[in-house]
Amino acid sequence: MRHRFLVPSLLLVALTACQALAGLPAPATPTPIRLPMGYIANVQFAPFYVALEKGYFAQEGIELSFDYSFETNGVQLVGAGQLPFALVSGEQVPLARAQGLPVVMIAQWYQRYPIAVFALAEKGIRTPPDLRGRKVGLPGFFGASYVGFKALLYASGLRDEEVEAVDLGGFTQVAAVKEGKVDAAVGYINNEPLVLRRAGFAVNVIDVADHTALVGNGILTNERTIRDDPDLVRRFLRAFLRGLRDTLRDPREAFEISKKYVEGLSGENEAAQWEVLQATLPLWQAEMPGRSDLRAWQEMVNVLVRMGQLKEPGDIGAMFTNAFVEELWPLVEQGR
Numbered sequence: 001m002r003h004r005f006l007v008p009s010l011l012l013v014a015l016t017a018c019q020a021l022a023g024l025p026a027p028a029t030p031t032p033i034r035l036p037m038g039y040i041a042n043v044q045f046a047p048f049y050v051a052l053e054k055g056y057f058a059q060e061g062i063e064l065s066f067d068y069s070f071e072t073n074g075v076q077l078v079g080a081g082q083l084p085f086a087l088v089s090g091e092q093v094p095l096a097r098a099q100g101l102p103v104v105m106i107a108q109w110y111q112r113y114p115i116a117v118f119a120l121a122e123k124g125i126r127t128p129p130d131l132r133g134r135k136v137g138l139p140g141f142f143g144a145s146y147v148g149f150k151a152l153l154y155a156s157g158l159r160d161e162e163v164e165a166v167d168l169g170g171f172t173q174v175a176a177v178k179e180g181k182v183d184a185a186v187g188y189i190n191n192e193p194l195v196l197r198r199a200g201f202a203v204n205v206i207d208v209a210d211h212t213a214l215v216g217n218g219i220l221t222n223e224r225t226i227r228d229d230p231d232l233v234r235r236f237l238r239a240f241l242r243g244l245r246d247t248l249r250d251p252r253e254a255f256e257i258s259k260k261y262v263e264g265l266s267g268e269n270e271a272a273q274w275e276v277l278q279a280t281l282p283l284w285q286a287e288m289p290g291r292s293d294l295r296a297w298q299e300m301v302n303v304l305v306r307m308g309q310l311k312e313p314g315d316i317g318a319m320f321t322n323a324f325v326e327e328l329w330p331l332v333e334q335g336r
Contacts, residue, residue, distance in 0.1 A: 030063040031232065036074030036086040037066055041262045043277045044190070046254040047109075047284075049261045051243025060235035066261075075220065079103045084225045085236060089144040090215025091309075093319045094301050098310055102223040105320040107237055107290035109244070110216025112209040112283045115148030118193040119184035120177060121202035128156035128206060135164045137182035139171045144217075145186045148208040151303045155212040190279035198272055213296040214303070215320075216283065226321070237290075237324050241332045244289055251277055290325040 037045060048066070051057055057064045067074075074086025079101025087109070096103045117136065119125040125134065131153075138145055153163060166182050173185035174195050185192065189207055196203045208214070219240065221233060247254040255277055259265045265273045297316050304310040 030061050032063045033085065033236070034065050034067050034083060036077065036083065037068050038074060038087050040068050041066070043255065043258050043262055043265060043273050044280050046258045046277060047240060047244040047247045049258045050246050050254050051239045053257045053260065054243070054246065056239040056242045060239045062235060062239060075101065075103060078220050078222050081222055081224055084221055084232060086220045087217060088220045089217050090300055091144060091147045091304060093220065094304055094310060094314060097314055097319060103220050104223060104226060105218040105292065106221050106233060106324050107240070108216055108218040108292040109290065110218070110283050111286040111289065113148060113214040113216045114188050114190060114283050115145055115186060115208045116189035116193065117149065117152065117184050117186050117206040118177070118196070119204050121204050123183050125184050126204050128152055128158060128211065131158065131184065132162045134183035135166050137166045137168045137173055137176045137185040139168055139173060141167055147303060148214065149186045150307050151212045151214055152206065152208045154303060154306060190276055190283065194275055194279060213293065213299055215292065215296045215300045233324055234328065238328050238332060241290060241328055244284065245332055248281060248285060251281060288325065288329050290329065291322050292320045
């Protein structure tokens with residue numbers, strides 16, 4: 001199913017984007033929102049914890065709760081209009097729209113695609129060509145890790161048959177690399193490589209974002225919410241962007257706030273989790289945090305088509321909008 005009506009609706013949003021939001025009253029009755037996170041409680045969600053703890057969502061008339069259930073399919077729920085927002089990885093948007101789900105990314109939270117290939121330094125794998133003839137482990141042939149891996153091969157001129165991709169059947173990349181079951185593995189740049197280094201191993205990392213631009217994790221909504229309740233989108237995003245602003249400005253404060261929401265951030269794990277947050281901050285930073293780049297969407301779609309996960313590119317311009325972020329970030333930066 002194609003959704004050709006989205007572009008005019010987004011143009012309407014853009015035309016109204018000059019409205020100043022400062023001073024708009026919050027609804028008399030708070031709007032309850034359950035937010036699928038797509039992962040367990042983690043310090044990488046610090047901007048949301050900061051925004052909730054500082055009352056930014058409450059000031060916008062939003063009563064926010066976090067849904068960490070792996071069974072919850074945020075894309076499906078948002079696409080069906082059962083929930084207004086979810087956190088998703090970028091490749092999920094074109095895949096969902098190809099299935100007829102009218103989802104739209106309204107803020108690209110991760111400005112850099114967070115996937116990397118990592119290996120013990122002794123393997124001598126420093127650049128993509130070094131992967132030729134090697135075994136590379138993946139948690140499965142799906143999701144952001146798989147897309148990032150394929151995009152790296154394509155960008156580097158490597159053929160699929162030149163690298164042996166190994167399905168590890170789960171998130172066991174660190175053990176597989178340590179035990180020599182694979183020569184390298186694919187994971188999140190702010191996770192698995194850090195675990196290996198803390199264990200005393202010298203590690204080489206190939207950052208996918210250094211070789212190709214892809215769409216990172218972001219906030220998802222649907223066409224109906226944009227069309228029928230754009231004020232809710234503004235209020236939700238403004239609260240989030242204020243939390244993101246504060247986290248980037250004062251990571252230590254954000255880390256301390258996160259301790260109230262995430263187990264294991266104190267005691268013997270504190271140094272390791274602080275390192276995770278520090279490694280994550282550069283993935284969010286940008287001149288205008290949350291804004292998407294059309295070229296990254298085009299590259300993401302091209303990769304998915306080449307992988308055979310999409311039959312055709314579809315309407316790329318309907319997959320995202322920058323209108324809300326471009327409206328809100330200047331106000332948030334000014335403290336409004």
